[in-house]
Amino acid sequence: MGTVIMHDVVSLDGFIADESDNVGSLxxxxxxxxxxxxxxxxxEYDHSSxxxxxxxxxxSADxxxxxxxSIGTIVMGRHLFDMMNGWEGHPPAGDHVVVVSHRPKPEGWHPEASFHFIDNIDxxxxxxxxxxxxRVVAVNAGDVGSQVLAAGLVDEVAMDLVPVVFGKGKRFFGGIDNQKLLEDPHVVIQGERVLHLRFRVRA
Structure with missing residues (x-):
C-alpha cells in the first residue's frame, strides 16, 4: 500500500486559513x-477556481x-467538499477522493466521479x-487530518510553509491534543515565498 501523507499550505504560526476559511496570501x-x-x-490540473x-x-514546480x-487518492472533510463543491468532480491531483462525512454523497452529484463518502476515519x-x-494517499490538513494523525494512520507530514503570520484561524493540526513526534525533515526545498518540508512520523 502507498504512503499516507498529511499535507497543506500553512502559515508560519500554523494556520491553513482564517476563521472564515479565507486563505489570504497563503x-x-x-x-x-x-x-x-x-x-x-x-x-484539468493547471488552473485554480x-x-x-x-x-x-x-x-517549486519540480x-x-x-x-x-504521486497521488492516487485525496482524503478530505465534508466542510471542504461543500466549500469547493468537490472541484466539480475533478480533483487537483489523483484519481479518487474519499470524503469523511456522516452525510451521503449529494443526490445526482457528478455520478461519473470517483468520490466515496465514509463516516469513519479508519x-x-x-x-x-x-x-x-x-500511490500516495494525500490527507488534507485540518480537522480530518488531525484525526487521521491522532489515530496513528499518517506516515508523513508535508507542509508548504509560507512567510505570513495569521494570528488565528483554522489550524494545520486541527484540534489534536496529544504529542506526536516527527523525524527530522527528509525534504527541505526553498522556493520563492514558500519552503517545502516533509517529515516522517515516528512509529
Whole structure:
C-alpha cells in the first residue's frame, strides 16, 4: 500500500486559513512564478477556481509536479467538499477522493466521479489505500487530518510553509491534543515565498 501523507499550505504560526476559511496570501506563491506546474494547455490540473494558471518558481514546480503525480487518492472533510463543491468532480491531483462525512454523497452529484463518502476515519483511510494502490494517499490538513494523525494512520507530514503570520484561524493540526513526534525533515526545498518540508512520523 502507498504512503499516507498529511499535507497543506500553512502559515508560519500554523494556520491553513482564517476563521472564515479565507486563505489570504497563503497561496500567492502558486501564481507568482514563471514556471507552470503542468503544461499550459492542461486545463484539468493547471488552473485554480479563478481560472488563473498555476505558475511557480522552477524548484517549486519540480517539487509540486512530483507530489501531484504521486497521488492516487485525496482524503478530505465534508466542510471542504461543500466549500469547493468537490472541484466539480475533478480533483487537483489523483484519481479518487474519499470524503469523511456522516452525510451521503449529494443526490445526482457528478455520478461519473470517483468520490466515496465514509463516516469513519479508519474505514476512510482503508478505502483510500485500496483505491490508491501503490500511490500516495494525500490527507488534507485540518480537522480530518488531525484525526487521521491522532489515530496513528499518517506516515508523513508535508507542509508548504509560507512567510505570513495569521494570528488565528483554522489550524494545520486541527484540534489534536496529544504529542506526536516527527523525524527530522527528509525534504527541505526553498522556493520563492514558500519552503517545502516533509517529515516522517515516528512509529
Amino acid at each position: 497561496h500567492d506563491w502558486y501564481f507568482s512564478g514563471d514556471t507552470p506546474i503542468t503544461p499550459i494547455d492542461d486545463e 479563478t481560472g488563473s494558471p498555476f505558475r511557480v518558481s522552477r524548484v 517539487y509540486v509536479r512530483s507530489m501531484w503525480d 474505514a476512510a483511510i482503508a478505502k483510500a489505500k485500496e483505491l490508491a494502490g501503490e
